[in-house]
Amino acid sequence: MSLRHIVSGLLSVMILMGSTDAAAQVWVGRSGPRPGAVEISGGGIWTAGQDLEELGATLTPNPATGSSSFELFNSEPTLKSVIGAQALVGYYITRAFAIEGGVQYSRPTLSVRLGDDFEGAPSLTATTDITQYLFTGSAVYHFGNRPNMSPFIAVGGGHLRDVHNGNELIETGVEYHGKFGVKWGTGNGRGRLGLRAEGGLSMRSGGFTFDEDRRIVPTAAVSLAYLF
Secondary structure, eight states: HHHHHHHHHHHHHHHHHHEHHHHHOOSTTSHHHHHHHHEEEEEEEOOOOOOOOOEEEEEOOOOOTOOOOOOEEEEEEEEEEEEEEEEEEEESSSSEEEEEEEEEOOOEEEEEEOOOOOOOOOOOEEEEEEEEEEEEEEEEEEOOOTTEEEEEEEEEEEEEEEEEETTTEEEEEEEEEEEEEEEEEEEEESSEEEEEEEEEEEEEEEESSSSSOEEEEEEEEEEEEEEE
């Protein structure tokens, strides 16, 4: 199932939620979450693909023979886009401001194309799956006062952990993110069920890559949320 089908399905649910309870409480605003309220959410997250730095396999020269170095072949690594899972827990400091921590899990495919062989060998592509964990912390600000809907912005950082080669090799890195989203909520009483949709940019360094340069990765996520 593609991200497009997931988003379409969740949007349909959102429309049904909004039409079945016109008198529902607002998610955030005058009757929104009280300070000390807790929100949990979980769902799917899409992470865009990443073109990593190309590397060449260079033959080291032998000073004794006077030979010079030359490139045996070139490698072009790419991390494919992937749909994973995320879980978040938020704590409201005020009705509008919250802090939240979360974890993301995905299994992106690493594809490496080997080409430009010195001896004219045909190009080939090797692939392997990487288990990727991202532990995040964010500051979240909600604004607006419309029934059943609350836009929000969030900024924060995280710890990246890539595991591959049969869990024998682990690469770590750091991550910073900014995102914008909307929450829809409905329900009467203390507990309120809602939906959360968001998109943003994740800046990452480290992890499984052939360099330490920062790379910017678009992300999008949809989740079910429960406020209590």
